[in-house]
Amino acid sequence: MSKDSSLLPPPPGFEAVELGGTFASLNGPLFARWSGERLQLGFRVGLGHVNPGQNCHGGMLCTFADILISTAAQYQTDIPRQFLPTISLQADFLAGAPLGSWVQGQAEILRVTRNLVFSQGLIQADGQVVMRASGVFRRGPLLPEAAGDQALRLPGMPARP
Numbered sequence: 001m002s003k004d005s006s007l008l009p010p011p012p013g014f015e016a017v018e019l020g021g022t023f024a025s026l027n028g029p030l031f032a033r034w035s036g037e038r039l040q041l042g043f044r045v046g047l048g049h050v051n052p053g054q055n056c057h058g059g060m061l062c063t064f065a066d067i068l069i070s071t072a073a074q075y076q077t078d079i080p081r082q083f084l085p086t087i088s089l090q091a092d093f094l095a096g097a098p099l100g101s102w103v104q105g106q107a108e109i110l111r112v113t114r115n116l117v118f119s120q121g122l123i124q125a126d127g128q129v130v131m132r133a134s135g136v137f138r139r140g141p142l143l144p145e146a147a148g149d150q151a152l153r154l155p156g157m158p159a160r161p
Contacts, residue, residue: 008044011102017041017152020067027063034157035106039075041068042104045097045125055096056103056130061123062091064103065133069119072107073137075152079112083140087116092132097125105131115139 010016014031019041024030027049031042043049043064051057070084097103107121120134153159 008100010042010044011104013155014040014042014104015154019071019152020063024063024067027060030064030067032152032154034154037076038106039072039152039154039157040104040106041071042102045099045101045103047099050099053096054099056098056101056125058091058093061093061097061103061131062089062133065089065091065105065121065123065131066135068105068123069107069121069133069135070117070137072121073109073112073117073119075157076107076109077112077117079117079139080142082142084117084137085140087136087138089135090133093130094132095125095128095130097130101125103130 010031013033016029017032018025019030033040045056049056049060066086066089073084074081103123103125105121105123107119110118110120117137122129123131
C-alpha cells in the first residue's frame, strides 16, 4: 500500500473527534460513534502507525486502548467529567492490525469507586480481535468543558448533565 491509508474514510456512523490532548491528536485521527449504551472509538492504521512488519505498532495500540477505556468511563457512567490519569494498563496482543485496517474498540466499565475507575476493552482490526486491555484510573480533578467534548455529542448518545 503506497498511499497513507489513514486518509481513507471511517465506517458509517463514525465522526472525527479530539480526545486525549495534543499527544493523542498527533497519533490520530480518532473517530467515535455511540452504539447502544457504549462509546466506540476507532482509527485507520496509516503509515505513521506501523512497525517494520507493516502492522500497527504495539505502542499505538496501547495508546489507543488507554484513551478508549478511560474515555468510555466519562460517557458510560455518571461520574463528572474529570481527569483520569492511568494507574495501570494491561494489554494482551492477540493478532496484528495490518496497514490499512480499521481498528475499533469499545469498553466495559467494571467498577467505579470514590477514587478509582476499573475498566476493560476489546480492540478489533477489520472485525478480528487484536488486543484485550484493562486499566485502573485515578479519579482526578474536574475538567472544564473543551472543544473536544462537543464532538462527543454523538447521535444516540444520552445527554450529560
